[in-house]
Amino acid sequence: MAEQRPSVQEMIANAGAKRNRKTLEKAIPVVLFIIAAISVLTTLGIVFTLIVETFIFFTEVPFFSFLFGTEWLPFSNTEARFGILPLIVGTLKVTFIAVIVAVPLGLSAAIYLSEYASDTARRIIKPILEVLAGVPTIVYGYFALTFVTPVLQQFIPELKIFNAISPGIVVGIMIIPMIASLSEDAMSAVPNSIREGALGMGSTRLEVALKIVLPAALSGILASIVLAMSRAIGETMIVSLAAGSTPRFDGQFTDSIQTMTAYIVQVATGDAGYGTTIYYSIYAVGFTLFLFTLVMNLLAQRISKRFREEY
Amino acid sequence: MVQQIDKKPETTQIVYDTKGLNLWYGTNHALKNIDLPIYENEVTAIIGPSGCGKSTYIKTLNRMVELTQGVKTSGEIHYRGRNIFDKDYTVEELRTKVGMVFQKPNPFPKSIYDNIAYGPRIHGIKNKKILDEIVEKSLRGAAIWDEVKDRLSTNAYSLSGGQQQRICIARALAIEPDVILMDEPTSALDPISTLKVEELVQELKKDYSIIIVTHNMQQAGRISDKTAFFLNGEVVEYDETNVIFSNPSDQRTEDYISGRFG
Amino acid sequence: MRYMNNEAVMKKMNSRKIVNLIFKGIFLFATILALMTLAVLFYRILSQGIGYLSWDFFNNFASRFPEKAGIKAALIGSIWLMAVVAPVSMFLGIGSAIYLEEYAKKNKINDFIRVNISNLAGVPSVVFGLLGLTIFVRALALGNSVLAAGFTMSLLILPVIIVASQEAIRAVPSEVRAASYGMGATKWQTITRVVLPSAIPGILTGSILALSRAIGETAPLVVIGVPVIIQFLPSGVFDTFTALPMQIYDWAKRPQADFQNVASAGIIVLMSVLLLMNSVAILIRNKFQKRY
Numbered sequence: 001m002a003e004q005r006p007s008v009q010e011m012i013a014n015a016g017a018k019r020n021r022k023t024l025e026k027a028i029p030v031v032l033f034i035i036a037a038i039s040v041l042t043t044l045g046i047v048f049t050l051i052v053e054t055f056i057f058f059t060e061v062p063f064f065s066f067l068f069g070t071e072w073l074p075f076s077n078t079e080a081r082f083g084i085l086p087l088i089v090g091t092l093k094v095t096f097i098a099v100i101v102a103v104p105l106g107l108s109a110a111i112y113l114s115e116y117a118s119d120t121a122r123r124i125i126k127p128i129l130e131v132l133a134g135v136p137t138i139v140y141g142y143f144a145l146t147f148v149t150p151v152l153q154q155f156i157p158e159l160k161i162f163n164a165i166s167p168g169i170v171v172g173i174m175i176i177p178m179i180a181s182l183s184e185d186a187m188s189a190v191p192n193s194i195r196e197g198a199l200g201m202g203s204t205r206l207e208v209a210l211k212i213v214l215p216a217a218l219s220g221i222l223a224s225i226v227l228a229m230s231r232a233i234g235e236t237m238i239v240s241l242a243a244g245s246t247p248r249f250d251g252q253f254t255d256s257i258q259t260m261t262a263y264i265v266q267v268a269t270g271d272a273g274y275g276t277t278i279y280y281s282i283y284a285v286g287f288t289l290f291l292f293t294l295v296m297n298l299l300a301q302r303i304s305k306r307f308r309e310e311y
Numbered sequence: 312m313v314q315q316i317d318k319k320p321e322t323t324q325i326v327y328d329t330k331g332l333n334l335w336y337g338t339n340h341a342l343k344n345i346d347l348p349i350y351e352n353e354v355t356a357i358i359g360p361s362g363c364g365k366s367t368y369i370k371t372l373n374r375m376v377e378l379t380q381g382v383k384t385s386g387e388i389h390y391r392g393r394n395i396f397d398k399d400y401t402v403e404e405l406r407t408k409v410g411m412v413f414q415k416p417n418p419f420p421k422s423i424y425d426n427i428a429y430g431p432r433i434h435g436i437k438n439k440k441i442l443d444e445i446v447e448k449s450l451r452g453a454a455i456w457d458e459v460k461d462r463l464s465t466n467a468y469s470l471s472g473g474q475q476q477r478i479c480i481a482r483a484l485a486i487e488p489d490v491i492l493m494d495e496p497t498s499a500l501d502p503i504s505t506l507k508v509e510e511l512v513q514e515l516k517k518d519y520s521i522i523i524v525t526h527n528m529q530q531a532g533r534i535s536d537k538t539a540f541f542l543n544g545e546v547v548e549y550d551e552t553n554v555i556f557s558n559p560s561d562q563r564t565e566d567y568i569s570g571r572f573g
Numbered sequence: 574m575r576y577m578n579n580e581a582v583m584k585k586m587n588s589r590k591i592v593n594l595i596f597k598g599i600f601l602f603a604t605i606l607a608l609m610t611l612a613v614l615f616y617r618i619l620s621q622g623i624g625y626l627s628w629d630f631f632n633n634f635a636s637r638f639p640e641k642a643g644i645k646a647a648l649i650g651s652i653w654l655m656a657v658v659a660p661v662s663m664f665l666g667i668g669s670a671i672y673l674e675e676y677a678k679k680n681k682i683n684d685f686i687r688v689n690i691s692n693l694a695g696v697p698s699v700v701f702g703l704l705g706l707t708i709f710v711r712a713l714a715l716g717n718s719v720l721a722a723g724f725t726m727s728l729l730i731l732p733v734i735i736v737a738s739q740e741a742i743r744a745v746p747s748e749v750r751a752a753s754y755g756m757g758a759t760k761w762q763t764i765t766r767v768v769l770p771s772a773i774p775g776i777l778t779g780s781i782l783a784l785s786r787a788i789g790e791t792a793p794l795v796v797i798g799v800p801v802i803i804q805f806l807p808s809g810v811f812d813t814f815t816a817l818p819m820q821i822y823d824w825a826k827r828p829q830a831d832f833q834n835v836a837s838a839g840i841i842v843l844m845s846v847l848l849l850m851n852s853v854a855i856l857i858r859n860k861f862q863k864r865y
Contacts, residue, residue, distance in 0.1 A: 008431060008487040025761055029676045036673060039665075039669060043689050046700060046704045105604075108603030109600070125604060136788075136791070136843065141825065146621075206592060236698065241826065264699050264796060286699070289700060293697055294696075373755065403758070403759050406754065410755065415748055419752065419771075483756070486756065
């Protein structure tokens with residue numbers, strides 16, 4: 001190494017790489033902050049949009065008749081009615097059925113994965129659940145309309161083509177992976193030492209699962225169910241394809257209904273002109289939907305925060 | 312131990328001069344009134360029990376300690392006559408002059424070559440021929456050239472822990488620093504790798520000033536010229552290594568050296 | 574005196590064991606039932622749609638006649654849509670993640686950004702459609718163009734990309750960062766030369782999964798007013814277009830059984846695209862796993 005070259009330190013000094021660095025280093029965090037702020041702007045944009053357009057809607061439709069009205073007849077030429085309750089009832093019907101389907105299946109899968117399954121079984125089942133979670137909702141909607149409804153009609157003859165049961169079941173299938181994986185996370189977070197303690201006293205796996213793990217993971221499980229319900233409430237394409245477009249304020253499950261999301265889609269694909277009451281009504285419905293899901297998401301966060309403090 | 316005669320002449324340059332250094336992590340007073348001159352081309356060992364502030368101190372020398380949130384300092388550290396806490400002294404400039412080797416080997420998840428060339432590259436050296444030269448020289452300097460010369464393009468993580476640590480030393484050498492800070496560089500290594508690194512340190516002190524934090528007193532005794540004993544954030548004693556180990560003036564130093572605590 | 578009666582315990586033990594086994598069976602059955610629906614769904618769609626897959630199907634535009642209906646406009650439209658969504662959402666998502674992980678100090682503003690991201694992820698996609706309709710379609714007068722839909726979809730998947738990128742960046746050990754700083758590297762040099770190269774496989778995996786969600790998402794497109802019967806291909810981002818899920822939605826809605834089969838064929842195409850994207854994501858994940 002007898003070559004004649006300046007020392008590395010000299011070369012560094014000559015390269016002068018630092019000259020523009022200082023301004024760059026100062027500018028970068030500012031630029032990145034602006035980028036990160038876009039997610040906040042998005043939320044503000046959503047809230048602002050919904051509030052402004054909903055406000056215009058309420059200049060045309062009284063607030064109380066919207067909130068407490070039991071008739072939703074926006075397309076009536078003579079007497080348009082905008083009472084949101086039928087749409088809320090429709091949404092809740094679908095969500096109710098989805099929960100009935102998804103909670104037992106999702107929790108069973110979570111218990112099986114966390115307490116019984118071998119590593120191999122887990123390696124097979126979890127990716128399939130991921131695929132189930134990745135199926136686009138339009139595909140589920142198609143499945144509900146063209147397969148689940150005809151099959152159900154074999155058992156329930158009075159079931160109409162559009163109804164609450166079939167999309168409810170399929171929305172339930174859609175949210176199973178969410179409940180299963182989030183609940184399994186909560187159960188896996190229960191320390192193994194606690195499990196071993198109970199097993200060491202002669203408990204069966206079932207007793208450990210039901211008496212030790214489930215209670216300890218309860219808040220995490222509840223949070224997963226609330227989150228999944230919020231997802232079910234906001235689900236759009238399955239209900240648009242399979243639930244129908246008949247807002248109704250009753251306990252009917254076998255006939256065509258309409259959810260909040262399906263109404264928004266109905267108007268968007270229809271030919272209601274910009275600036276009409278119907279146009280603004282989708283924002284009022286969207287705002288109601290947004291509040292529903294926001295409250296449930298905040299609730300889920302509140303519940304799971306408690307769970308995190310436990311160990 | 313016999314007093315050695317080849318004591319450095321008094322004219323030896325001071326590289327680092329710490330004056331009245333205090334450091335707080337939040338409310339925890341981690342370093343208290345440290346005064347410590349460190350000399351050129353010597354190995355200075357810093358010993359003491361866990362939590363005595365020795366790691367904090369060495370990380371203060373290149374201001375790495377500031378990566379921890381809530382750190383406050385007072386006092387001065389002069390590096391080559393300039394206070395490193397001066398407003399216009401950038402940490403990057405300081406760290407270009409002062410290399411560091413860490414407790415756990417921490418190569419980048421890149422090829423061996425890219426690991427070594429990292430420093431020169433970020434400082435603007437792009438010429439491939441010069442980089443090749445620097446890489447070879449640094450790897451030779453860290454006594455690992457023969458082991459890796461045929462696989463410079465493999466990922467550094469494919470090497471053993473001891474080899475990884477020497478890669479990290481080579482990486483530090485690549486920008487030809489003035490001082491090398493070593494923060495317990497052998498604590499994660501097996502005895503044979505440890506020995507190799509210790510031999511390397513002896514070799515390196517010809518060209519570099521080395522400050523090494525170690526938990527291992529025998530190691531300090533084997534490789535260092537001067538030793539500082541830290542306890543509870545204070546320097547209890549600082550002297551020639553053989554004085555510290557054979558004839559310490561403070562009772563606490565003697566207790567620690569003889570293994571009564573720590 | 575002994576409180577435990579061994580005989581009684583043993584007697585009960587057998588029934589407890591049996592109950593355990595029965596429930597294990599129930600749990601396994603429930604799990605398999607959930608997975609079976611996926612098999613039924615796939616079988617259904619394949620058996621109905623495979624007959625309609627042909628070169629013409631890929632090369633034809635939409636039509637009133639099921640046998641002439643094709644997916645060309647939708648397939649190309651979805652590719653156009655991705656051409657906007659991928660760069661926009663990844664630029665915003667990775668940028669936000671870098672800010673939150675590397676720069677953001679613990680203060681109220683940054684806490685708010687974090688909380689906001691997790692809440693944004695829970696907003697129904699149809700509401701994003703309303704945002705897109707108001708801001709991009711009307712206020713910015715982009716109409717129902719590729720750009721308007723692309724921006725809307727980008728915001729929709731933004732939280733997913735941010736969270737995935739944050740996790741990938743967090744997984745880079747702090748020791749490696751320290752090594753870079755120790756060489757005198759600046760923060761941005763450390764991020765671009767050490768942190769991002771290590772985090773990029775995780776970021777890519779998460780981003781591809783998010784993009785595959787965007788490609789299958791229908792509701793925002795419906796709300797924005799993306800049309801279905803389109804006889805031309807977009808020639809730029811300001812052109813109107815249609816996309817795979819929109820086309821499938823239109824076919825599935827029609828009462829004729831033939832069109833439902835066409836919808837199945839469309840779903841096969843959509844699911845194949847998704848499968849391809851997911852395979853790439855899994856490939857990347859496996860190739861770069863466990864490097865430290």
